[in-house]
Amino acid sequence: MKTALITSDTYHHHNTGDGHPEKIDRVTAIIENFKRLDNKNLVWEKPNEFDESLLITTHSSDYIKMVNNSFPKNGFNFLDGDTIVSPGSKGATKDAVGSIIAAIDGVEQKKYKNAFCCVRPPGHHAEKEKAMGFCIYNNVAVGANYLIKKYGYKKIAIIDFDVHHGNGTQDIFFDNKNVLYVSTHQYPYYPGSGSEKEVGKYNNILNIPLKAGTTGDEYLNAYENVLKKIQEFKPEFLLFSAGFDAHDNDPLAQLKLNSEDFYLITQRTLQISKSFCNGNIVSILEGGYDLKALQESTQRHVDALMEFN
Numbered sequence: 001m002k003t004a005l006i007t008s009d010t011y012h013h014h015n016t017g018d019g020h021p022e023k024i025d026r027v028t029a030i031i032e033n034f035k036r037l038d039n040k041n042l043v044w045e046k047p048n049e050f051d052e053s054l055l056i057t058t059h060s061s062d063y064i065k066m067v068n069n070s071f072p073k074n075g076f077n078f079l080d081g082d083t084i085v086s087p088g089s090k091g092a093t094k095d096a097v098g099s100i101i102a103a104i105d106g107v108e109q110k111k112y113k114n115a116f117c118c119v120r121p122p123g124h125h126a127e128k129e130k131a132m133g134f135c136i137y138n139n140v141a142v143g144a145n146y147l148i149k150k151y152g153y154k155k156i157a158i159i160d161f162d163v164h165h166g167n168g169t170q171d172i173f174f175d176n177k178n179v180l181y182v183s184t185h186q187y188p189y190y191p192g193s194g195s196e197k198e199v200g201k202y203n204n205i206l207n208i209p210l211k212a213g214t215t216g217d218e219y220l221n222a223y224e225n226v227l228k229k230i231q232e233f234k235p236e237f238l239l240f241s242a243g244f245d246a247h248d249n250d251p252l253a254q255l256k257l258n259s260e261d262f263y264l265i266t267q268r269t270l271q272i273s274k275s276f277c278n279g280n281i282v283s284i285l286e287g288g289y290d291l292k293a294l295q296e297s298t299q300r301h302v303d304a305l306m307e308f309n
Contacts, residue, residue, distance in 0.1 A: 001113035002043045003306045006103050007031060008095040011120045013088020017076055020084065021252060021289045022121065022134040030118050030285075033295040034302070041306045043112055047098030047119070048105060055097070057145040058138055058172055063129045067093070067136060079131035089121070093136045096121055096284075100143035100239075103282040108151060114305050116242070117284040118298070124166030124241045124286050125191060133164065133191060139284050140241045141172045144179050147237050154178055157235035157273075159226065160185075161265055162243020162286040163253040165194030165207065169241065175201035180233045182206045182226050184219070186246070186253050204233075212254035216261040219246070223265060227272045237280040238273050240266070244288030244297040252289050259296035266304035279308065 011027045034042065055064050070077050071090040078084055085093075096119040103115035123140055125133030140158055147153040157180040158173070160166040165185040170193065173179040185194050187209030194207045206229045208222050230238075244262060246255040270281060283305065288294040 014092035160241035240283035243286030263300035
């Protein structure tokens with residue numbers, strides 16, 4: 001079976017304004033690179049339509065209502081100091097969630113073996129009741145709750161290798177024994193959360209804070225703790241919050257990974273989880289703000305997904 005790349009043109013219409021790092025070009029650069037590569041092991045798919053009730057397990061009905069009312073008829077609206085919406089953001093936001101739904105359904109129905117969702121806006125900073133850090137809905141959290149509700153999974157792991165701590169995902173699953181959330185991130189850094197002391201109600205949170213300047217080799221040594229935790233938890237389905245802003249060239253952070261490190265992160269995670277995950281893997285784009293680094297790193301991440309048997 002092939003790997004799916006799930007994307008939609010609606011990301012073009014999520015305009016965050018001139019000079020904003022979470023810009024349209026991020027996804028365009030990735031998509032153009034994959035089109036140029038034209039890999040026959042990659043199948044292109046679209047997000048699913050979904051009922052808004054799917055969001056309620058993750059976000060409150062009041063928050064969902066607020067978001068629906070926030071999209072302006074013209075110009076911009078600020079959900080927080082960094083999180084900007086424009087008229088076209090409604091479709092992009094819905095398709096970002098719809099992509100992970102489509103990916104999960106496709107894997108479950110054996111249409112493809114695994115999937116990478118190349119969408120924006122990202123999601124891992126969005127809390128139950130709060131947009132922040134460029135994120136509106138918590139896409140990966142909606143996916144995890146969908147796996148529980150629709151497919152009856154009891155053990156889901158979310159591996160977040162974005163350079164920023166996924167405070168929103170941690171907030172949503174802090175007291176949920178069915179979900180393991182693991183984050184590697186620069187610390188102390190935005191958003192300020194993610195210390196080793198934050199472990200969740202059921203010891204279901206593992207934070208691995210890393211100092212600025214951490215090299216790829218140092219990162220991969222620390223990542224052994226992620227692999228150990230996955231092996232202990234034995235998830236039935238694994239979701240990646242795939243941010244590529246730990247790259248050395250990224251303008252928003254100070255970790256020192258290279259593009260090949262993202263291949264190794266992915267490959268080692270897939271290998272360690274093979275015996276209990278049965279290849280049930282879905283990845284969704286989070287951060288990454290240097291366009292060339294994004295192209296190379298997502299390519300290597302997807303290479304590992306395609307190679308996995």
